[in-house]
Amino acid sequence: MKKIFLVSLISCLLTANVLAQNVAPSITDPEALAKVQQQRDEVFKKMFADPTNLTLLFEYANLSILVGDLEAAIGVFEQMLIYDNELPRIRLELGVLYFRLGAYALANTYLKSVKEFNPPPEVVNRVDQFLAAIEDAEEPIKFQQIIAMGMKHTTNGNSGINADFIEIGDFLLEVDPEARRTSDQSRMLNYSISFDQDLNHPRGDNVQYYFSYGTDTFDTFSQFNVQSNVISVRRNFNLDDNVFKVNEHSCCDLLGFFNIKDPVFSPSINLVRVVLNRQEILRSGRISLDYSGILENGSAILLSYYRDEKAFRSLTAKSGRINGFAFGQTFSIPSRQATVGYKAILENYRANIRYENYENYGFELTYGEPFWWGWQSSYKYSYNDKGHDSDFPLFGHRSDRLETLRMNFTKSLSLCWSANLSATMSDSRSTINIYKRRSNNYSATFNYMCFK
DSSP: OHHHHHHHHHHHHHHHHHHOOOOOOSOOOHHHHHHHHHHHHHHHHHHHHOTTOHHHHHHHHHHHHHTTOHHHHHHHHHHHHHHOSOOHHHHHHHHHHHHHTTOHHHHHHHHHHHGGGOOOHHHHHHHHHHHHHHHHHTOSEEEEEEEEEEEEEETTTTOOBSOSEEEETTEEEEOOGGGBOOOEEEEEEEEEEEEEEEOOOTTOOEEEEEEEEEEEEESSOGGGOEEEEEEEEEEEEEOOTTTTOOOSOGGGOTTTTTOOEEEEEEEEEEEEEEEETTEEEEEEEEEEEEEEEEOTTSOEEEEEEEEEEEEESSOGGGOEEEEEEEEEEEEEEGGGTEEEEEEEEEEEEEESSGGGOEEEEEEEEEEEEEOGGGOEEEEEEEEEEEEESSOBTTTBOOEEEEEEEEEEEEEEOSSSEEEEEEEEEEEEEESSGGGOEEEEEEEEEEEEOOOO
């Protein structure tokens, strides 16, 4: 019996190592992770001499869980049940592990079987919690509501000009002091609700719906009070790996150099409405086609095409269409639990009047990592160079350059509340002085997420 168990155990563990559906290790420090892995290897060797030793089996399984090899832990536990079918603790562990892997049917079976052995109340409570979580996870539509409230200080509340003179033809006109930037405070309120619909597709396709309403109300410059609505729908198609690869001729693989894993094709539509001081100024409809996936080096890529129709209510000459392309890549830094990424952008805008047409070349740099005392930090620098096709009446050639730096810090305060602190510095430079703008915004918001 002992030899049979040993053969079955070795076979199971070897299969787990080949077919492992692992998760991220619980240990993030590389040295500590290597030490636990070495300890697991040593326990594995001891199991050859005593394959039915429950203490060794538990130790090996727990070490496997720490390094993220849930398949190996499951293999050990299932072999233990073959040796002794009446082990409620093992059934509980199997239910939890299968739950973590998303195998809810198997998790449900093992968790319910725990109750057949009259476990103590605390174990029953834990089983009931996981069974309830399985029911929630198997709901075809999940939703979340968030309400955010906060304050903002801006150094340019009146959208003032960042120039001393305006040039019209050969004349220089001094900018009125009241037209220069002035600081102000505002109160922000935002409500959003998102739905995630599971389509029960073998590859896990889903549809995401999103709606939000936000207001930004100023203390002094009420003419710049803003209300906005956003509605979006996104359909995610999970594709087969290397869907673009042509197998007939190895020399002609289309995009084969990407070797993309877990590719996702995501068409989406976004509708935006902006109201300024209770008067609608803009409606926008954007269609996006995104293709994303994971490269062999572990980085994530995004290829995107979008078309955005903009309708300005009072400036019909400015209304038009944006066609844009974007390419981005994100890398992870495990030693710092950080991510770093970039995105390149190319846009073309066609308006109703020629001098409003432009080409925009831009890029973004992003970085995020854990901060002090449980805060999560993120940073984004963006640069856009916008050149207009024709001269503006009276003002001549227009070319704009916009730089923006955003810093964001978030922290979970409780199960339902989180805090967000942010700072945004933007500088818009232009060959036409009336379009020169500079602003620093500092805000603090609190988010409540436990609406039912």
